[in-house]
Amino acid sequence: MPGPSSPCACATSGIEGTRFRCDDASCGDLSPDDAASRGPPGLERRHRHPGGGASAGARAAPDPGDDLRGGRGRPLGPDAWSASRPAAIPCCSTDATTRKARPPWPRSSRMPGSTGGAPARLRRDGGQGHRRDRGNPLPAVRSVTLVAASSPAPRRRRSLPGASAPVPEDSDGRRREQALRDPSARARRRPIIVAGSLYLVGEARAWLLAAERTGRTPVTTATAQFTREHFERLEEERLAVFASRARGRSGPSRSRPADGRGHARPSTRGIATGSFTPRVPPVEAQDAGLHPLRGRPLPHPPDAHDRGVADRPQRRAGARVERGPDRGDRARPRPQATRPFGHSGERVLDRLLRASHPQAGGFKHNYQSVRVVDRLEKRYDEPGLNLTHDVARGDLQAHDLEARPSHSRSIFPRGSRFESGGTLEAQVVNWSDEIAQQTHDLEDGLPLAQEDEIEAPGDLAGRPAGGGSRTRPRHAPRLAHPRDDRRADERPRRDLPRPDRGAGSRRTA
Amino acid sequence: MTTSDAVLRAPGTGSPDDLVAFSDRGRHDYRELKEFVYRHVIHSFPVSRNDGHARRVITGIFSAYRENPRLLPDYVLLGLHEDIGVRFLRARCP
Numbered sequence: 001m002p003g004p005s006s007p008c009a010c011a012t013s014g015i016e017g018t019r020f021r022c023d024d025a026s027c028g029d030l031s032p033d034d035a036a037s038r039g040p041p042g043l044e045r046r047h048r049h050p051g052g053g054a055s056a057g058a059r060a061a062p063d064p065g066d067d068l069r070g071g072r073g074r075p076l077g078p079d080a081w082s083a084s085r086p087a088a089i090p091c092c093s094t095d096a097t098t099r100k101a102r103p104p105w106p107r108s109s110r111m112p113g114s115t116g117g118a119p120a121r122l123r124r125d126g127g128q129g130h131r132r133d134r135g136n137p138l139p140a141v142r143s144v145t146l147v148a149a150s151s152p153a154p155r156r157r158r159s160l161p162g163a164s165a166p167v168p169e170d171s172d173g174r175r176r177e178q179a180l181r182d183p184s185a186r187a188r189r190r191p192i193i194v195a196g197s198l199y200l201v202g203e204a205r206a207w208l209l210a211a212e213r214t215g216r217t218p219v220t221t222a223t224a225q226f227t228r229e230h231f232e233r234l235e236e237e238r239l240a241v242f243a244s245r246a247r248g249r250s251g252p253s254r255s256r257p258a259d260g261r262g263h264a265r266p267s268t269r270g271i272a273t274g275s276f277t278p279r280v281p282p283v284e285a286q287d288a289g290l291h292p293l294r295g296r297p298l299p300h301p302p303d304a305h306d307r308g309v310a311d312r313p314q315r316r317a318g319a320r321v322e323r324g325p326d327r328g329d330r331a332r333p334r335p336q337a338t339r340p341f342g343h344s345g346e347r348v349l350d351r352l353l354r355a356s357h358p359q360a361g362g363f364k365h366n367y368q369s370v371r372v373v374d375r376l377e378k379r380y381d382e383p384g385l386n387l388t389h390d391v392a393r394g395d396l397q398a399h400d401l402e403a404r405p406s407h408s409r410s411i412f413p414r415g416s417r418f419e420s421g422g423t424l425e426a427q428v429v430n431w432s433d434e435i436a437q438q439t440h441d442l443e444d445g446l447p448l449a450q451e452d453e454i455e456a457p458g459d460l461a462g463r464p465a466g467g468g469s470r471t472r473p474r475h476a477p478r479l480a481h482p483r484d485d486r487r488a489d490e491r492p493r494r495d496l497p498r499p500d501r502g503a504g505s506r507r508t509a
Numbered sequence: 510m511t512t513s514d515a516v517l518r519a520p521g522t523g524s525p526d527d528l529v530a531f532s533d534r535g536r537h538d539y540r541e542l543k544e545f546v547y548r549h550v551i552h553s554f555p556v557s558r559n560d561g562h563a564r565r566v567i568t569g570i571f572s573a574y575r576e577n578p579r580l581l582p583d584y585v586l587l588g589l590h591e592d593i594g595v596r597f598l599r600a601r602c603p
Contacts, residue, residue: 341563348567356575376588427529438542445550 243425246388390426 232247239245341348349363361367370392374384531539550556574580579598590597 341567344560344563345567348564349571352568352571375592424528431529431531435539438539438546441546441550442542445546445553445556448550448553448555 232245235243235245235247346363346365353360354362373387373392377383377385379385530536578586581598583599586598589595596603
């Protein structure tokens with residue numbers, strides 16, 4: 001292992017750092033000591049080799065501009081490596097006491113022109129990418145090791161995003177995944193750990209290392225290649241015959257690194273991106289009746305559009321187009337870029353942009369969604385999420401891309417027309433989203449009825465709406481809010497005769 | 510299914526691009542629901558009032574950022590610096 005001041009074995013090829021094993025077999029930048037401390041073979045976090053032969057784990061390899069970008073920015077290509085990197089670079093030094101690798105630059109100099117610390121928000125992802133549940137390193141990993149062991153599992157089985165690989169069937173034909181969910185089967189059969197190597201951390205990793213060290217537990221490892229062909233094969237096996245598949249779908253026209261990830265991602269990726277992720281207080285705050293920005297009680301129910309019915313998380317693992325977004329995932333995008341102001345904010349931004357920057361082409365959330373997945377998100381070597389045209393088309397919907405010259409750099413070929421409804425899945429989701437939007441808008445508007453802001457159904461036909469606070473006739477019944485969990489007989493019935501003064505008694509009075 | 514089948518059998522069509530659609534009854538109900546929502550919820554007084562607040566807030570934020578871009582978060586300035594090459598506004602003027 002290189003000493004604190006000596007360059008590592010990769011220094012000749014321009015790689016700094018000894019924390020990760022290089023994919024190149026000829027590059028021995030990880031000593032056996034380190035390899036032993038990192039677990040079984042294939043479980044190390046790999047990094048990109050500058051020679052281009054192996055490319056994986058682009059995040060692990062710092063580039064010269066990292067100090068300007070807080071450690072993670074747009075990665076550079078092989079040419080940029082050789083052109084911009086000086087010949088002699090101090091390698092990562094190792095603290096003898098803690099044995100933790102330190103970057104060669106001081107922690108306080110990551111920001112250009114600054115002497116202060118480097119807060120996480122300096123990163124391009126706004127400091128969100130470091131969260132384990134946000135990052136999705138799976139596509140950046142060339143090979144992920146599946147670990148199957150026939151011994152007791154750790155106490156808590158982690159939910160691992162890398163566990164989407166096929167699991168071999170047992171002799172009785174039942175999938176082991178199903179067996180894991182079945183308590184009785186779990187008792188009969190030893191659990192299996194299926195994990196991507198990047199996620200094999202903490203307790204599961206410690207258990208596996210201990211099992212391997214003692215040798216009493218047989219540990220079986222297998223490697224699956226997460227390539228486009230792999231996902232296409234899964235789609236052939238699992239999707240319905242009518243489903244749209246990634247096979248044959250086109251992707252961005254720009255070149256992609258030959259890292260085994262294929263040309264473009266099919267629609268099977270969930271998007272846990274900074275741009276689509278959580279709605280800041282809105283959901284909780286609005287449910288609690290608080291203003292999303294000020295934390296004060298809302299004077300009235302939130303704007304129906306601001307609720308973003310499609311934003312309600314439907315976070316099951318599945319095709320992106322089947323989700324609502326947040327995620328981000330949507331066939332029918334909502335103007336999240338202007339949340340919590342919704343369509344109103346979108347219209348205002350469009351007007352302001354057209355007035356101040358006419359060349360920008362205004363603002364429309366559909367185009368902004370495509371821009372996010374195409375350019376703004378930085379998850380791979382190149383900007384964008386590497387989605388197929390079909391998925392991005394779901395964001396764009398029926399809007400013509402050519403109408404926005406500012407988006408001419410988008411992933412779609414020039415001249416693409418999008419008048420149609422897209423794939424069958426996108427059409428189904430579009431209509432489902434339309435129905436859900438109207439329904440939730442209606443639900444959001446029901447409290448208005450309790451505030452006398454809306455007329456009763458009996459008067460809807462001929463009277464104008466929203467005319468004031470007293471448009472409801474005194475005799476019209478109030479609409480009960482669906483969230484009112486009181487029983488109907490417990491709700492105030494101010495519009496009905498009192499029990500002690502029924503119609504008969506009133507008539508006789 | 511009936512509507513989709515009709516779309517497929519209609520002369521001159523047959524494209525699956527607009528295959529998923531409402532039936533006549535469903536389309537009528539959907540339009541009625543949408544008309545109701547727009548008339549009594551979206552265009553109602555409290556929602557319109559909230560929209561007005563939103564317009565004022567966004568206009569103020571846009572003006573503030575336009576007049577003084579240093580009010581933008583650091584990662585946004587870094588992104589601008591990387592993507593379109595504008596000077597990193599936190600740094601000292603050369």
